[in-house]
Amino acid sequence: xxxxxxxxxxxxxxxxxxxxxxxxxxxxxxxxxxxxxxxxxxxxxxxxxxxxxxxxxxxxxxxxxxxxxxxxxxxxxxxxxxxxxxxxxxxxxxxxxxxxxxxxxxxxxxxxxxxxxxxxxxxxxxxxxxxxxxxxxxxxxxxxxxxxxxxxxxxxxxxxxxxxxxxxxxxxxxxxxxxxxxxxxxxxxxxxxxxxxxxxxxxxxxxxxxxxxxxxxxxxxxxxxxxxxxxxxxxxxxxxxxxxxxxxxxxxxxxxxx
Amino acid sequence: xxxxxxxxxxxxxxxxxxxxxxxxxxxxxxxxxxxxxxxxxxxxxxxxxxxxxxxxxxxxxxxxxxxxxxxxxxxxxxxxxxxxxxxxxxxxxxxxxxxxxxxxxxxxxxxxxxxxxxxxxxxxxxxxxxxxxxxxxxxxxxxxxxxxxxxxxxxxxxxxxxxxxxxxxxxxxxxxxxxxxxxxxxxxxxxxxxxxxxxxxxxxxxxxxxxxxxxxxxxxxxxxxx
Numbered sequence: 001x002x003x004x005x006x007x008x009x010x011x012x013x014x015x016x017x018x019x020x021x022x023x024x025x026x027x028x029x030x031x032x033x034x035x036x037x038x039x040x041x042x043x044x045x046x047x048x049x050x051x052x053x054x055x056x057x058x059x060x061x062x063x064x065x066x067x068x069x070x071x072x073x074x075x076x077x078x079x080x081x082x083x084x085x086x087x088x089x090x091x092x093x094x095x096x097x098x099x100x101x102x103x104x105x106x107x108x109x110x111x112x113x114x115x116x117x118x119x120x121x122x123x124x125x126x127x128x129x130x131x132x133x134x135x136x137x138x139x140x141x142x143x144x145x146x147x148x149x150x151x152x153x154x155x156x157x158x159x160x161x162x163x164x165x166x167x168x169x170x171x172x173x174x175x176x177x178x179x180x181x182x183x184x185x186x187x188x189x190x191x192x193x194x195x196x197x198x199x200x201x202x203x204x205x206x207x208x209x210x211x212x213x214x215x216x217x218x219x220x221x222x223x224x225x226x227x228x229x230x231x232x233x234x235x236x237x238x239x240x241x242x243x244x245x246x247x248x249x250x251x252x253x254x255x256x257x258x
Numbered sequence: 259x260x261x262x263x264x265x266x267x268x269x270x271x272x273x274x275x276x277x278x279x280x281x282x283x284x285x286x287x288x289x290x291x292x293x294x295x296x297x298x299x300x301x302x303x304x305x306x307x308x309x310x311x312x313x314x315x316x317x318x319x320x321x322x323x324x325x326x327x328x329x330x331x332x333x334x335x336x337x338x339x340x341x342x343x344x345x346x347x348x349x350x351x352x353x354x355x356x357x358x359x360x361x362x363x364x365x366x367x368x369x370x371x372x373x374x375x376x377x378x379x380x381x382x383x384x385x386x387x388x389x390x391x392x393x394x395x396x397x398x399x400x401x402x403x404x405x406x407x408x409x410x411x412x413x414x415x416x417x418x419x420x421x422x423x424x425x426x427x428x429x430x431x432x433x434x435x436x437x438x439x440x441x442x443x444x445x446x447x448x449x450x451x452x453x454x455x456x457x458x459x460x461x462x463x464x465x466x467x468x469x470x471x472x473x474x475x476x477x478x479x480x481x482x483x484x
Contacts, residue, residue, distance in 0.1 A: 035285075186278050
């Protein structure tokens with residue numbers, strides 16, 4: 001944003017300055033789980049930014065939140081902090097189609113949306129196939145387990161309280177991401193030294209079908225790029241389907257079609 | 259140029275740091291402290307501004323009853339807050355929908371004015387085109403010093419609009435300007451914490467306005483009215 005007066009408060013442990021008449025509050029306890037989730041999401045974002053990733057911001061119902069997140073990262077309120085690539089996915093466009101066309105492996109997607117926002121549900125579940133890290137901010141009933149890499153969730157059912165707290169969450173996401181940048185040794189994920197690990201092996205990688213041919217093969221997109229796989233083991237695969245790939249074959253479909 | 263240093267807080271600031279767990283713990287602790295601080299600032303500000311919010315809400319209700327509409331504007335993150343205002347008033351979670359819009363959304367208008375005249379007139383020129391005496395101008399700024407907001411308030415005052423500023427720090431130039439009838443100030447010097455509480459002020463103002471309309475001066479719109 002363009003109010004570029006320097007933030008006078010240090011990033012950690014700032015006091016309340018000129019604030020008069022403060023009230024005792026115990027809200028810190030209630031957000032313990034959330035702040036631990038925020039910490040992990042911030043480190044993940046810092047690692048992706050450090051590796052050249054772009055942050056895609058979406059909020060189909062509250063586009064102002066998506067714009068606020070993006071401007072926060074691109075033009076920080078604290079002078080001297082680096083500008084980071086963050087982009088709004090415009091509301092009113094097909095979220096999945098737009099992201100599919102534009103995201104690159106290594107990117108990040110942050111969404112501010114309710115758990116029942118079908119477009120966000122669909123975009124988030126495609127994250128592993130696109131090679132993007134997903135962060136989902138919301139309130140009320142939670143999305144299902146594993147709906148996104150990072151689920152930052154509020155318990156409140158009050159839409160106005162939720163909206164205010166979303167601002168807090170993404171401000172903190174920005175602040176903590178920048179703290180992580182000071183820990184250069186942690187910006188590269190630890191090397192995988194297990195004998196067999198899920199990430200390094202060919203164990204059930206998620207892929208999105210790009211096209212299917214008549215020979216029982218399909219061109220798919222995974223976090224590693226495009227590849228041709230055998231799809232003869234699954235029923236009627238279609239473009240856009242998510243499938244699990246193992247050793248060059250689709251061994252299952254995530255689509256639940258009758 | 260101000261940069262913070264948090265290096266003193268961490269034992270491993272060099273590139274050979276490998277254990278993320280202690281950093282994650284520190285980050286979560288820091289986030290909890292900031293959350294708590296934001297919550298206290300929010301509550302203290304809402305308490306301090308309680309009477310002022312009621313006064314502004316009553317003034318706004320009179321304008322809406324007279325057929326006025328609300329224009330919201332700001333720069334950067336505050337532009338998104340202006341969009342929030344417009345969405346809340348027109349598509350509320352409860353209560354009456356009211357005519358409001360953000361002056362920060364039309365990229366054709368914003369770029370035309372910036373290119374042809376200057377960024378300082380992007381809001382004032384729009385008020386010149388759209389504003390009427392019964393209307394309301396609401397602008398948000400964390401510093402209270404943005405030139406284009408002050409110009410827009412001067413224009414709004416000339417038209418006879420109700421002028422409401424939402425500011426931070428000590429209120430800045432907005433709090434001192436004669437063109438502003440009301441200025442709600444979040445007394446903090448952290449831009450993020452100011453914005454978080456400004457969002458709460460907007461919501462409190464909106465809720466006070468809704469109860470003002472509900473209890474005393476409910477607008478009975480004719481069936482099928484726009």
